[in-house]
Amino acid sequence: MESASTASPASAQKPEIRTLALWMLGMATMVFVIVVIGGITRLTESGLSITEWKPITGAIPPLNEADWVAxxxxxxxxxxxxxxxxxxxxxxxxxxxxYFWEWAHRLWARLIGYALLLPWLWFATCALLGKSGNGGLRGWLGGFRLPPGYLLRIFALGMLVALQATIGWWMVSSGLLVGTDVSHFRLATHLLVALLTMAGMLWTALDLFALTKNNNARPARLTGYSLAILSVLVIQLLLGAWVAGL
Ligand code: HEM
Structure with missing residues (x-):
């Protein structure tokens, strides 16, 4: 049996890697939930009820009658x-x-952002401090290091979430001045980026679970066959969003 002192860093961190995998699985579930709320927002035709884009203060809905009237x-x-x-x-x-459905949709989007950003900032701090020795703040933080490549990978997922929020407002703005609906092109973009984000999170979770079983497991790659299926699926989803949007 491997003693604690001879264990490789990856095997020493297996429980933590499992926690990371569960975090990513939780993130993918949160995105699934917002896809459902987004669908309800569409079906109840609530999407244009909030005519402003206030990323921070918009979390607070109107709290009194005068604000509601405004x-x-x-x-x-x-x-x-x-x-x-x-x-x-x-x-x-x-x-x-x-208003409730659009507000709930945007509020959940904010929660997704924080649930990804805050732990990532903690890992980024550990990685930064790790370069400058073992004591002090790094020791206090526990010094956990993400497996190689995952800091960047999770950052990229965060960027996708930020992009998706921006696309959300880009879509809303297309229905405020002309016509009575959002652009179906922008709606399709919003849907596809949501699914891409969820897929990326699930993929990352599965790669991390594989790492808990085998220290040398490499991230899964798309094969030619799965790429072909994915392309057909993306075309079908695109057409579906256009039909729904029109
Ligand atoms: C992580 C962030 C987000 C995700 C994953 C997400 C995902 C989705 C999905 C999947 C839909 C349903 C699309 C369809 O039925 O084809 C939707 C609808 C919608 N989303 Fe988002 N969304 C996010 C953030 C936002 C933000 C920040 C806004 C606004 C600023 C927004 C505005 C809307 C609106 C207005 C609809 C309804 C569109 C309509 O009226 O037809 N979304 N969202």
């Missing part, structure tokens, strides 16, 4: 209200319902 007044300026919901007699209560 938010409703902003909504009343867009074609979806003047051409559809206004003539149909939408009330403030009806507006609050559609």
């Amino acid at each position: 938010a409703f007044e902003k909504y009343k300026r867009i074609p979806e209200y003047t051409e559809i919901n206004g003539p149909a007699g939408m009330t403030l209560a009806g507006f609050k319902t559609i």
Whole structure:
């Protein structure tokens, strides 16, 4: 049996790597949940109810009647209200319902961002301090190091989440001035980037689980066959989003 002193760094960190894998699995689940909330947002036609993009303060919904009236007044300026919901007699209560789904969608998106960013910052700090010795803050942080390549890989996933949030607003803005719906091209982009992000997180989780079983496990690669299936799937998803968006 390997003694603690002769164990390789990877085998010494196996429980931690399993925790990392579970973190990534949790992230993929969070993205799955937002895909469902996004679908509800679409189906309840709630997507254009918040006419502003405030990444930080937007987490707080209107808290009193005056704020609600102000938010409703902003909504009343867009074609979806003047051409559809206004003539149909939408009330403030009806507006609050559609506002809820768009707000929940954006709030969950923020939580995804924090759930990825905060642990990543901790790992990045450990990696940085690791270069400058073992004592002090690094010892206090526990000195855990991500397996090689994963700091960058998880950073890339974070960038995808940030890109997705930006695409979210890019999509919303396409429905505020002209027409009564968001652009189906932007909607398709939003859907495909969501699925790409979820796939990337799941892939990373599975690669990490493989590392807990075998120290030398290498990240899985796409084969020609799986690439062919993926291409057909992407075309089908794209067409599906266009049909839904139109
Ligand atoms: C991690 C971040 C996000 C993910 C993974 C995500 C994912 C999704 C998905 C999968 C849909 C359903 C698309 C469809 O039915 O084809 C959706 C809908 C929507 N998302 Fe997001 N979203 C994110 C962040 C945001 C943000 C930050 C905004 C706004 C600033 C936003 C605005 C919307 C809107 C308005 C809809 C409904 C579109 C419609 O009315 O047709 N999303 N989202």
